Amino acid sequence: MSGAGVRFDGEAPAAGEEPQSTATLAAVAEAAGVSASTVSKVLNGRSDVSPATRARVQDLLREHGYRRRGGGARQSPLLDLVFHELGSAWAMEVIRGVENVAREERLGVVLSESAGRLTPGQTWVEDVLARRPAGVILVLSDLSADQRAQFTGRGIPFVVLDPAGDLAEDVPSIGATNWQGGLAATRHLVGLGHRRIAVVGGPPTMMCSRARIDGYRAALGVAGLPVDPGLIREGDFHHEAGYAAGRELLALSDRPTAVFTGNDLQALGLYEAARELGLRIPEDLSVVGFDDLPVARWIGPPLTTVRQPLTEMAEAAARLVLDLGRGNAPVTRRVELATSLVTRSSTAPPPGS
Amino acid sequence: MSGAGVRFDGEAPAAGEEPQSTATLAAVAEAAGVSASTVSKVLNGRSDVSPATRARVQDLLREHGYRRRGGGARQSPLLDLVFHELGSAWAMEVIRGVENVAREERLGVVLSESAGRLTPGQTWVEDVLARRPAGVILVLSDLSADQRAQFTGRGIPFVVLDPAGDLAEDVPSIGATNWQGGLAATRHLVGLGHRRIAVVGGPPTMMCSRARIDGYRAALGVAGLPVDPGLIREGDFHHEAGYAAGRELLALSDRPTAVFTGNDLQALGLYEAARELGLRIPEDLSVVGFDDLPVARWIGPPLTTVRQPLTEMAEAAARLVLDLGRGNAPVTRRVELATSLVTRSSTAPPPGS
Known part of the structure; x- marks a missing residue:
């Protein structure tokens, strides 16, 4: 065509x-x-x-201190929102948050996907520069220094939501307290009496995943429990990774009695692995997820998980980028919203306790 | 703010x-x-x-036969996509399809929500007219005659995806074979030996839901089975509606041995109701969903469902609206893509058979 x-x-x-x-x-x-x-x-x-x-x-x-004058006056009433990967319920929560602010401000939200790359391509940058949005929100993506200079030179503000990598110091961002979330999830399991607790992380390139695993380590350390490297798995944030890690972990001769997964989709994969092996949740295996997507309430048994306030984070990112565009200096350009443990039916004391 | x-x-x-x-x-x-x-x-x-x-x-x-000349030349490289309700995995499948075509055509996708109304408001229309997109895709929404005239007068083509209501004859649309889907789902259950088969529909204002229920009736009729009005429930397309209908249906003294739900989210609600009542799926109760969202594969047991090719439908809608904008007369302005039954583990012969 x-x-x-x-x-x-x-x-x-x-x-x-x-x-x-x-x-x-x-x-x-x-x-x-x-x-x-x-x-x-x-x-x-x-x-x-x-x-x-x-x-x-x-x-x-x-x-030469060049800064385009009057750039703000030539903006389109649009907000650009780019994901490194669309397609999950996670992305939908973020979209809803950005839409909430866009509706108030009467801005259109332009959605795009960097096709799995963490840094968007030059074609995308050219298209965004051409449409001159009021701001750009990057989800789990980062701009190269060159790309940042192009946006800054054109007076287009940008904010990174849930930073995946190590951001340059001057990049404004909104995240969640991932380390605290990992700590709370693991403490909950320790408090129930579990001693063999596994963790399934996301990609090691994502700082949010590293922070969750470090929170897990901290909880074990504070409780005086050893960290067993054989119980730490990494994968991506998809269902299949949780399934694969679950099959491996649950086949261990000294298998864990509880697993903290990097997100809810991985927890769904772990449920499937447990089902295939005839293990009951929570009687034989406790599971804690991360995110609190709608599906966490709907599966059987309903999933205990760490709530990440995705919609609120997206709202905060949209407000921050508009503030920056208006020349309002925010108190802080780096914000982490609090995570919280939501206890449902997938966790219980370990078998035989 | x-x-x-x-x-x-x-x-x-x-x-x-x-x-x-x-x-x-x-x-x-x-x-x-x-x-x-x-x-x-x-x-x-x-x-x-x-x-x-x-x-x-x-x-x-x-x-006076007024038609703005040269309208095409002043378009923005944007496609407008409006949902009556964002927030489900269903919407994400549609977004992915539109993004696929937009990426090929180097168009930005502007996403909006008509906030639960089936006809978008005038503010939204004004904003779309102001941004002059290459086309508009309406999902489960319909324009009023007045709104249609405004878009037509400005040379902005539009297409309705999965029409919810009775569309005017000249409105181009892409849908799915909902009636055939309802027929296939119910025939599958009849073939397994079920005689007491319930159906949970979506809102009666949505033609797609009516078509699915009519397919159910047709399958029973062809099999010589009576249609029991007490086994037909209507709700919305959310998890909660499936749960509520499930609690009612499964409390009947002569309860159904199988339920065909209007979509996968309702099926999840039905799973929860069955779990609470101690009924096993599929041993005590067979369930068939509709849509085949990713979650259908992930729940326990994996759900037998009618696949609706949402991503392909969205791609077809995007291509159709761009064709219309280029003045290419498509062979047909109304297309229904085929649904198909995907058999997984939530269906089995009725208990005692």
Whole structure:
């Protein structure tokens, strides 16, 4: 299917520049040894500029203190929301939060997916620069330094929600208290009398997953229990990873009596592994999840889990990015909302206790 | 939180009009006894025009054969996707399908929710007219005749996905073979030997739900089994409705041995009701769902369900709306994609058979 017959005004015109800015652009072009049109291409995020030239021009723009004037006035009434991966109920909770704020502010929410990459591609950046949203919310994604410079140069604020990686210090972000959540989940199991407690993490590249596992270690340490590396598994955040880790852990000769999973979908996979092996939850095996998606209430038995306030986190991210766009300096550009343990029916004292 | 400091160019300028169009506008203004500015407001979907004036102007625009020229050239590279209700895994399947096509076509997807109403509000219409998307996909929502005229007048094509109501004949739509799905689900249960089969429907205002129940009736009729009105329940498409209907049906003295639920979430609610009453699935009760959401594979026991190809339906809707926008006349403007029964572990012969 071709694009014939549909034409878009994809590139933002340079209208609205102040004379001071135009003078700066000319100076930057001269210093960089390129044409003014090349400087304009860099500002517009076009891909037909070599990475070396782009970097040189961006450095000079910063040195010359260039900042597009009146950028706010040319914004579209849109908020960009990008996921590294759409498709789970987790993403839906986030979408609802952003929609809540967008509706109040009468902004449209433009949804996109970085197709599994943690850093969105240049095509996406060009499209966002062209549509000039009031702000960008990145979920489990991070911009490269180059991409950040392009957004900053165009006056488009951005916020990272639930940071997956190690963020640069000046990147505003909203997260949850993952370490506290891991601590609370494991303490709950220790309090019930469990001594052989396993943990299933998400990808080790995700800081949220590392923090949950560290909370698990801390709870064991405080209780004077040893940390057995054989009871720590890592995978991705999907159902299948929980199933695979469950089959392995539950086949151990000295199998765990409780498992803390990195999220609710993994817990569902663990339920399936337990079912296949004829183990009853919670009589033979206790399970604690993470997230508190709607499905956690609906499965049998209803899942004890660590609630992550995803909708509230998304609302906070949307408000923060709009505040930044309005030039309001927030008290803090890094916020972690509290997690909390929700006790349901999937946890009980260990068998024989 | 106020909008102070953020200004948007909310209204589309009238640039790009052909001289013929301008002459038409003047003629319409004169015939309607209003100013040219009022005619322009009607075309731009502004709310500060009385309904009577709006209707009169729209009638005259049609009579004068007014059609904005060059509208396609001024589109934004956006697709609007509106749900009457976000928040379920169902919506996520649809979003993924629209995103698939949008990524190919390099369009941004603007997501919104009509806040539970089946017809979106005028604020939403104004915002869509202002952002001039390449097309609009309405999910379980319908436009009023007045709203349709506004979109048509602005050259913005729209398609309804999974029509909930009785659509006007000229509204393009993509659906699924709901009647066939209800037939297949019920035939499967009849084939296993069930005679007391209940059905839980969605809201009676939704044609998709009526079609599923009619398929159920047809399967019973063909098998020579009576339709017992006491075994037909209606609710909404949420977990809670399945739970409530389940508690009622399973408390009957002559309780059903099988239930066909209107969707997978209702089936989850029915599972919970069965669990509370100590009934085992499938030994004591067979259950068939509808949709085949990811969770259907993950619950215990995995759910037999009617697969509705939601992602493919959404892709088809996105392609259809873009085709319409390009002036390509599709072979048919009404398509129903096939449903299919997916047999898992929640169905078995009735107890004692």
